[in-house]
Amino acid sequence: MTSKEQILKKIEILITNHFDSPKKAFAFFDEDGDKKLSKSEIKNLLQEAEISGFIRGIVASKLIDGYDTDGDKQISWSEFKIAIEEISL
Known part of the structure; x- marks a missing residue:
């Protein structure tokens, strides 16, 4: 099974290689x-x-569970930034 670290690394690579910024x-x-x-x-x-x-x-459900701080079952920009900061460590 794919580990959390491997998944986060793939997300980091996607953002870094295909976008000018996380925003x-x-x-x-x-x-x-x-x-x-x-x-x-x-x-x-x-x-x-x-x-x-x-x-x-x-994985999508786990990301929402882990980063959705306001309980709306979605990821806002501020919640996304927190996830990106964790990935970048």
């Missing part, structure tokens, strides 16, 4: 422009980061 990556995956990433938008990000389809839904 631009967030905006790209925020397909409906509501300034939040839904579970399906996070799954799209994970697909682009080459996370296996089998575990993509599980």
